[in-house]
Amino acid sequence: MFLKFAVLFLLLGRSVASQQDDLGFTYNGFGGVDLSLDGLAQITNNGLLMLVNNTMQQKGHAFYPHPLQFMNSSTGTVFSFSTTFVFAMYSEFTTVGGPAMAFVIAPSTDFSSALPSIYLGLFNKTNLGNSSNHLIAIEMDCVQNLDFNDIDGNHVGIDINDLKSVESAPASYFSDQENRYVNLTLFSGHALQLWVEYSGEQRQLNVTLAPIEVPKPKIPLLSLNIDLSPIILDPMFVGFSSTTAVIKAPHYVLGWSFKMNGQAKALSLSQLPKLPRTGPKTQSKIFNIGFPVIGVSLVLISIFLIQFIVARKKKFADVHEDWEFEYGPQRFKYKDLYIATRGFNEKELLGIGGFGKVYRGVLPNSNEEVAVKRVSHDSRQGVREFIAEIVSIGKLQHRNIVTLLGYCRRKGELLLVYDFMPNGSLDKFLFDDESTNQTKLNWNQRFQIIKGVASALLYLHEEWEQVVVHRDVKSSNVMLDGDLNGRLGDFGLARLYDHGGNPKTTNVVGTFGYIAPELARTGKAKPSVDVFAFGVFLLEVACGRRPVDQSFQASSEEECIVLVEWVISSLNKGAILETVDPKLEMNYEVEEMELVLKLGLLCSQSIPTARPCMRQVVRYLGGETPLPELPSLSRSVFVNSEGTGNVSIWFPYHHGRSAMTPQSSVADSLLSGGR
Known part of the structure; x- marks a missing residue:
């Protein structure tokens, strides 16, 4: 009997090892790759993994989304593993770089309590050096911090539960041809390749660095004898962490390969995405013109230059008050936005909304593609409060929120600068039938957009440092990036008119059909x-269909249809799926569609306390919590605007009547007896 158990135990151990042998992945670029991203981390349109951009004092993480088993349960030792990746680190200066980036092995991907800058997005002041961290990091550090015993401002280190490296060396590689170590600059902006290899049998961790065009050196940069089994806390996650401080220093990963119990597959360097073009800032042409040294010519050219500079400054004059200097990078120059949009050329016009025109632009210094919104604002009342709010909103960091990069003030207008969304707004995909070249959204894409917007609203309501109410959630304010992911935009514009007191609007901001x-x-x-x-x-x-749709008649007696009433009517008839967009051509998941339709009714109730919060909504959409049953609904007349009498759902306007007069609607709370 003992022999049988021993054989069974041995077979199970071999099975686990076999499973680990098959565990590996190779990404020659990250286009379409499923990674767990947070903070500034994002995948660019050409497939680069950008861990951080030029935003100050922020962090970014990118992890393989599935946890990995590092421990061999039969022996209690750590499996051998190998990984290699190509990375590039930039700096706006030639002599000093920004904070480090690191390859990380950690028991969790939640680093919400970690700090940016010198803390690498992995630690904070209270947990440095704690053995409970169970964290391994290979840091590429461009700043010397004496508190962490850094050897210099350009080194590679092995960190175990702490930022004081247990082993480190200046950034360099061993040249097999020259038989010596050759120095490298981590923040040069050139692509470098790094290998991390651990031998479970020898209990040895090797780290090797080289330029991308150089084959892997035979001698590693770092070699550390260490047993990782006390540090590994299965399961573990593998990925990258990076942060920013006060220097513009974006970090990129071009490709990544990982293998458990084997050698990581070599990256195909020719398939890796291209890095963005960078270089030192160019001075104005005016200052590159050589002045003649002959008397009269010098005087004439000087006069001409003075006149030219005065005229140019007048043309690009900003409104810039003393209190705005504290906002630093969030303040754009009008000249840069003028050049980016080619003088706000109509050919660059993306759209026209209730708050102004939106233009596509390419920033002259960084070649970053942006969207610039021109908002008229003649009143000085509340401008300071509004700008403070714009800067605060610019700190929002979520993959489903359009990043507000900053602003500019000039005369009677504000210019707001956003990340560029190449696919425009969602409403064009839903309602624009005239564009024959428009990509059609299938149901899976629509469902993912819905979940993305829900995640963004949960972040705004509960997960950011302040509670943010968007106040204008609608399809035209949901933008689609290059991969058709939904990102919520247009923050703060309604607040502008609260501060400014525009007489053309009321204090109730939002869009009719969506106003609670x-x-x-x-x-x-x-x-x-x-x-x-x-x-x-x-x-x-x-x-x-739009909330109040005049494109078809619900009956011969009505000129338009109120979407919520129509869906409720179909629900009561047992035919709720008859309301589904015919453009989907019956290609959808019935359970998901019913969930979305019923959840839409659940959220659009007249009683605020009867509506679910966004955390509940996210759980419903994720299948974590079943949706409560909806009772049969009946129509009733809205008694008065104070909510007395029968409970009803409010519709801001009905065909042919006053825009702010409540009309016939649906009685009874949707959640009565269901929650």
Whole structure:
């Protein structure tokens, strides 16, 4: 009997080892790759993994999304593993770089409590050196910090649960041809390749560095005898961490290969994406013109230059008050935006909305593609408060939120600068039938967009340092990036007119059809008003119709249809799927579609407290929590705007009547007895 158990135990151990032998991945670029990203980390349009950009005092993480088993349960030792990746680190200066980036092995991908800058996005002041961290990092550090015993400002180190490296060396590689170590500059912007290899049998960790055009050197840069079994806390995650400080220093990963119990597959260097072109900032042509040294010519050219400079400054004059200097990088120069948009050329016009025109632009210094929104604002009342809010909103970092990069003020207008979204807004995909070249969104893409917007609203309501109410959630404010991921945009514009007191608007900001009844009554915006608008948005995406649709007749007696009422009517008839967008041609998951339609009704109730919060919504969409059953619904007349009498759903306008007059709608709370 003992022999049988011994044989069985041995077979199980071999099975685990066999599974680990098959565990590996190779990414020659990251286009379409599923990674767990947070902070500034994103995948660029050409497939680069950009860990951090030029935003100050932020962090970025990118991890393989699935946990890995590093421990051999039969022997209690760590499996051998190998990884290699190509990376590039930039700096706006030639003599000093920014904070480090690191390859990381960690028990979790949650580094929300970690600090940026010198803490590498992995630690904070309280957990440095704690054995409970169970964290291994290979750092490529461009800053010398004496508190962490750094050897210089350009080194590679092995970190175990701490930022004091247990082994480090100046950035260099061993040249097999020259038989010596050759120095490298980590922050040069040139692509470098790094190998990390651990032998479970020899308990040895090797780190090797080389330029991308040089084959792997025979002698590693770092070699450390260490047993990793006390540090590994299965399962573990592998990935990258990076941060920013006060220097513009973006970090990129071009390709990545990993293998458990084997040699990582070599990267195909010819298939790696191209790095962005960078270089020292160029001075104005004016200052590159050589002045003649002969008397009269010098005087004449000097006069001409003075006149030219004065005229140019007048043309590109900004409104810049003393209190704005504290906002630093968030303040763009009008000249740069003028050049980026080719003088706000109509050929660069992306769209026209209620708040102004939006132009595509390419920033002259960085070649970064942006969207520039021109917003008229003649009143000086509240401008300082609004700018403070814009800068605060610019700190929002979420993969499903369009990043507000900054602003510019000039005369009677504000210019807001956003990340460029190449696929425009979602409403064009849902409603624009005239564009024959428009990509059609299938159901899976729509469902992913819905979940992305829900995740963004949860971040705004509960997960950021302040509670942010968007107040204008709708399909035209959901932008699509190059991979058709939904990203919520247009923050703060409604607030502008709160501060400025534009006489053409009321205090109730938002878009008719999406405005919650309590917002229309009181003008007070709470997270529940976003939930109401999100409910209407869900029906909009699923049905392919606007909240109040005049494109078809619901009956011979009506000139248009109110979307929520139409869906409720179909639900009561047991035919809710008849409301699905016909452009989907019946190609959708029935369970997901019913979930979205019913959740849309659940969110768009008249009673704020009856609506789910966004965390509940995310759980419903993720299948973590079943949606409550909806009772049968009946139509009733709205009694008064204060909510007395029968409970009803509010619609801001109905065909042919006053825009702010409540009309016939649906009675009874959708959650009565269901929650």
